Amino acid sequence: MPELPEVETVARRLNDTAAGAALEKIIVLDKKLSIPDRKNLRGAVLRRVVRAGKTVVLELSGPESQRLLQIHLRMSGRLFWIDKAENTIHTFDGYVSNVKGVGRKHCRVRFLFDSGTLLFVDPRRFGTVKLVRSAQELDIPGLDPTGSDFTLAVFRKLLGESAQKIKVWLLRQDRITGLGNIYASEILFDSGIDPERTVGSLNSAEIKRLHSSIRKILRNAIKHCGTTFSDFQSSEGSLGEYQNYLKVYGRAGEKCADCDAKILRVVQAQRSTFYCPQCQA
Numbered sequence: 001m002p003e004l005p006e007v008e009t010v011a012r013r014l015n016d017t018a019a020g021a022a023l024e025k026i027i028v029l030d031k032k033l034s035i036p037d038r039k040n041l042r043g044a045v046l047r048r049v050v051r052a053g054k055t056v057v058l059e060l061s062g063p064e065s066q067r068l069l070q071i072h073l074r075m076s077g078r079l080f081w082i083d084k085a086e087n088t089i090h091t092f093d094g095y096v097s098n099v100k101g102v103g104r105k106h107c108r109v110r111f112l113f114d115s116g117t118l119l120f121v122d123p124r125r126f127g128t129v130k131l132v133r134s135a136q137e138l139d140i141p142g143l144d145p146t147g148s149d150f151t152l153a154v155f156r157k158l159l160g161e162s163a164q165k166i167k168v169w170l171l172r173q174d175r176i177t178g179l180g181n182i183y184a185s186e187i188l189f190d191s192g193i194d195p196e197r198t199v200g201s202l203n204s205a206e207i208k209r210l211h212s213s214i215r216k217i218l219r220n221a222i223k224h225c226g227t228t229f230s231d232f233q234s235s236e237g238s239l240g241e242y243q244n245y246l247k248v249y250g251r252a253g254e255k256c257a258d259c260d261a262k263i264l265r266v267v268q269a270q271r272s273t274f275y276c277p278q279c280q281a
């Protein structure tokens with residue numbers, strides 16, 4: 001499942017590729033999805049593509065009104081752009097192993113623009129598409145940890161005295177949105193905090209370190225276009241490269257980057273957690 005940096009990367013790349021295109025038609029292929037009002041969007045111009053929480057938002061301005069189209073990729077959703085002039089497929093996330101079949105299977109919505117077609121492909125069908133009128137109506141469960149609202153004071157308040165383990169707490173989407181297994185493990189390593197600690201046991205200095213590690217790790221991951229576990233070369237030739245900077249995630253049994261201990265893997269709330277027993281206390 002993509003985490004915040006990967007969704008940010010998809011939104012930025014789609015923006016670079018498709019901004020300015022005019023929408024001609026939206027074809028919904030999956031009965032599980034409905035986009036009421038979509039006929040009114042004919043002729044709307046795609047002003048910008050941004051990330052909101054873990055979703056991709058298309059800002060459309062139509063002849064009559066403005067709409068935001070929010071796409072939640074969830075478990076298996078992907079966006080592809082088929083460029084009309086170049087007849088090429090832009091995959092944005094680089095996870096596709098075979099571009100030939102792209103869009104034929106599991107395509108749930110086709111957005112036909114004048115300069116190309118945006119496909120929402122989602123084999124497991126957990127993804128959602130929502131059309132709203134304003135940013136206030138967007139579905140974002142918690143705070144964006146890269147935004148200016150995510151201050152140390154706000155973070156302290158959100159944490160409270162919870163008895164939940166800190167790693168499990170970081171994965172909750174209703175407090176801060178966008179962290180998953182990879183970045184939660186990396187953030188806890190960076191801040192030197194044992195993932196088994198309870199939220200309520202963290203002292204003031206640890207919370208401060210954790211807050212700054214969240215910002216730092218996400219900033220670096222976005223800079224490197226997220227993490228890609230695939231050797232597939234996208235049509236753009238530029239994949240996420242943050243997998244080369246991971247210090248604990250997926251490295252069980254390997255020597256810690258900062259000491260002589262070996263990285264351990266434990267399971268917390270059915271998810272793998274990787275950490276260094278010596279550097280994290």
Ligand SMILES: [Zn+2]
Pocket residue numbers: 256257258259260261276277278279280
């Ligand atoms: Zn270590």
